[in-house]
Amino acid sequence: xxxxxxxxxxxxxxxxxxxxxxxxxxxxxxxxxxxxxxxxxxxxxxxxxxxxxxxxxxxxxxxxxxxxxxxxxxxxxxxxxxxxxxxxxxxxxxxxxxxxxxxxxxxxxxxxxxxxxxxxxxxxxxxxxxxxxxxxxxxxxxxxxxxxxxxxxxxxxxxxxxxxxxxxxxxxxxxxxxxxxxxxxxxxxxxxxxxxxxxxxxxxxxxxxxxxxxxxxxxxxxxxxxxxxxxxxxxxxxxxxxxxxxxxxxxxxxxxxxxxxxxxxxxxxxxxxxxxxxxxxxxxxxxxxxxxxxxxxxxxxxxxxxxxxxxxxxxxxxxx
Amino acid sequence: xxxxxxxxxxxxxxxxxxxxxxxxxxxxxxxxxxxxxxxxxxxxxxxxxxxxxxxxxxxxxxxxxxxxxxxxxxxxxxxxxxxxxxxxxxxxxxxxxxxxxxxxxxxxxxxxxxxxxxxxxxxxxxxxxxxxxxxxxxxxxxxxxxxxxxxxxxxxxxxxxxxxxxxxxxxxxxxxxxxxxxxxxxxxxxxxxxxxxxxxxxxxxxxxxxxxxxxxxxxxxxxxxxxxxxxxxxxxxxxxxxxxxxxxxxxxxxxxxxxxxxxxxxxxxxxxxxxxxx
Numbered sequence: 349x350x351x352x353x354x355x356x357x358x359x360x361x362x363x364x365x366x367x368x369x370x371x372x373x374x375x376x377x378x379x380x381x382x383x384x385x386x387x388x389x390x391x392x393x394x395x396x397x398x399x400x401x402x403x404x405x406x407x408x409x410x411x412x413x414x415x416x417x418x419x420x421x422x423x424x425x426x427x428x429x430x431x432x433x434x435x436x437x438x439x440x441x442x443x444x445x446x447x448x449x450x451x452x453x454x455x456x457x458x459x460x461x462x463x464x465x466x467x468x469x470x471x472x473x474x475x476x477x478x479x480x481x482x483x484x485x486x487x488x489x490x491x492x493x494x495x496x497x498x499x500x501x502x503x504x505x506x507x508x509x510x511x512x513x514x515x516x517x518x519x520x521x522x523x524x525x526x527x528x529x530x531x532x533x534x535x536x537x538x539x540x541x542x543x544x545x546x547x548x549x550x551x552x553x554x555x556x557x558x559x560x561x562x563x564x565x566x567x568x569x570x571x572x573x574x575x576x577x578x579x580x581x582x583x584x585x586x587x588x589x590x591x592x593x594x595x596x597x598x599x600x601x602x603x604x605x606x607x608x609x610x611x612x613x614x615x616x617x618x619x620x621x622x623x624x625x626x627x628x629x630x631x632x633x634x635x636x637x638x639x640x641x642x643x644x645x646x647x648x649x650x651x652x653x654x655x656x657x658x659x660x661x662x663x664x665x666x667x668x
Numbered sequence: 669x670x671x672x673x674x675x676x677x678x679x680x681x682x683x684x685x686x687x688x689x690x691x692x693x694x695x696x697x698x699x700x701x702x703x704x705x706x707x708x709x710x711x712x713x714x715x716x717x718x719x720x721x722x723x724x725x726x727x728x729x730x731x732x733x734x735x736x737x738x739x740x741x742x743x744x745x746x747x748x749x750x751x752x753x754x755x756x757x758x759x760x761x762x763x764x765x766x767x768x769x770x771x772x773x774x775x776x777x778x779x780x781x782x783x784x785x786x787x788x789x790x791x792x793x794x795x796x797x798x799x800x801x802x803x804x805x806x807x808x809x810x811x812x813x814x815x816x817x818x819x820x821x822x823x824x825x826x827x828x829x830x831x832x833x834x835x836x837x838x839x840x841x842x843x844x845x846x847x848x849x850x851x852x853x854x855x856x857x858x859x860x861x862x863x864x865x866x867x868x869x870x871x872x873x874x875x876x877x878x879x880x881x882x883x884x885x886x887x888x889x890x891x892x893x894x895x896x897x898x899x900x901x902x903x904x905x906x907x908x909x910x911x912x913x914x915x916x917x918x919x920x921x922x923x924x925x926x927x928x929x930x931x932x933x934x935x936x937x938x939x940x941x942x943x944x945x946x
Binding site: 374377379380381383384386387388390391393394395397398399401402405412454458461462464465467468470471472473474475476477478479481482483484485486487489490491492493494498499501504507508533537538541542545594596597600601604605611624627628631632637640641644645647648651 | 679682683685686689690692693694696697699700703711712713714715716758759761762764765766769771772777780781784787788789790791792793794795796798799814815817818819820823849853874877878880881885896899900903904909911914915918919921922925926929933934936937940
């Protein structure tokens with residue numbers, strides 16, 4: 349708890365600075381500035397300065413110990429031609445798509461069913477939300493055993509119906525399917541609860557009007573529910589994109605013991621090496637801080653790009 | 669009569685599908701329980717075990733022999749509890765200011781807060797590591813606690829809550845009684861927004877308890893780590909692994925989290941939905 353005094357000290361500095369100025373406003377409001385200052389000071393020290401420093405770093409070569417060496421744009425030039433980085437983008441997008449589309453479908457289905465089931469609603473919501481609060485590390489360990497080649501449950505089921513075993517964590521597609529299944533399991537219930545909240549804002553008169561007009565349940569869903577659920581869908585899609593494209597823990601824990609030299613390797617043939625895993629490998633295994641910073645900016649651009657694409661896709665469909 | 673029968677049949681079908689979903693949600697937990705109660709050779713045998721075995725205590729013992737379980741759990745609790753209290757204090761104080769007071773630069777500072785929401789964590793990790801190595805925080809829990817002590821999400825969330833929950837008349841009345849700013853915060857604002865604080869507190873605690881990427885990098889001493897990192901070390905040994913033991917660790921690490929979730933589930937599920945459609 350030695351951190352508390354350290355945190356309370358900086359605000360005093362801010363309080364002095366405005367008070368020293370002749371402006372009456374600051375003297376009158378100084379206590380308000382002090383009250384909001386902790387967040388801004390923390391952000392300055394652990395957000396703004398680091399982000400600026402990482403931009404500076406991406407124009408240099410640095411192993412974290414010796415002296416920095418000016419590198420100009422060469423880190424970025426290398427990034428563009430780095431097939432490992434492009435492969436990691438591909439891995440990330442495939443895993444994201446394999447996880448997100450089933451997840452959104454299942455979440456919406458669950459939400460629609462929960463919205464009409466009156467009894468036990470709270471029991472269902474509690475159970476469906478549980479996967480999301482459990483730690484990814486524990487879940488990845490558990491899923492590692494479910495997908496294990498030798499004793500995994502999935503292979504036991506396959507064997508029971510007479511299908512050959514699959515080396516899930518040893519083949520490129522098996523790895524991606526295992527990671528995506530984990531993500532789908534962890535996020536379906538969470539998003540179902542978000543969709544349910546969206547569904548509950550739709551006035552029941554609209555459903556009644558649809559029924560009077562003779563619309564069946566399927567027609568009602570596509571004509572009434574889905575259009576009105578679009579803002580919620582947009583929220584879910586953007587959040588899934590931002591978190592999904594930055595996935596790290598799932599693949600790291602699931603595949604960390606498949607290689608002797610790096611815990612960030614992403615499994616055989618690096619098939620599960622996501623963008624963020626590649627960033628950690630370059631930075632903390634190769635001690636290439638300059639290139640690591642360039643990779644981080646590359647990831648940032650990819651995430652921003654795909655968030656915009658998602659946003660526009662969902663929005664345009666809404667305008668038609 | 670026919671339509672009542674039909675709707676009842678539909679209701680049964682609906683619940684059947686929902687129960688299947690429920691079982692899928694719960695199954696990995698059950699699977700972890702099964703594995704944590706068997707020896708490795710039992711786990712490796714075919715057909716797979718589907719009922720709990722009798723080796724749980726044996727697995728617990730080898731878990732405690734292999735990692736400093738209670739030390740790691742203490743570290744996790746230290747970090748999660750400290751961060752939760754710091755976040756509750758700093759975020760609610762800032763939120764109170766943004767929700768109820770006018771001052772020069774308020775709009776600009778709040779817009780900045782919203783922009784900060786968007787800054788991705790990867791970009792800051794390397795410099796954060798370098799800075800903390802310079803000031804000697806790397807390897808200690810301070811490296812996890814201090815940067816997390818206040819956040820944009822919590823301030824935004826509490827501000828939304830306080831704007832409607834705290835009535836201006838109440839603040840005016842307390843001012844007439846001679847209450848200063850801190851008294852207003854402590855005696856007028858906080859008691860009214862307890863449900864909002866509960867959500868933020870549970871949310872923060874769970875997030876910190878589960879945090880992994882930054883602790884993995886920042887905690888450079890393998891004997892002094894949080895529970896998630898310790899679990900990962902246990903799982904990460906190349907070659908053969910004692911799965912019963914690893915699974916026991918994963919299961920035990922979930923218990924504090926499940927307790928916190930069980931206490932606050934109703935609140936957190938209700939508020940999560942509200943936040944998304946706002």
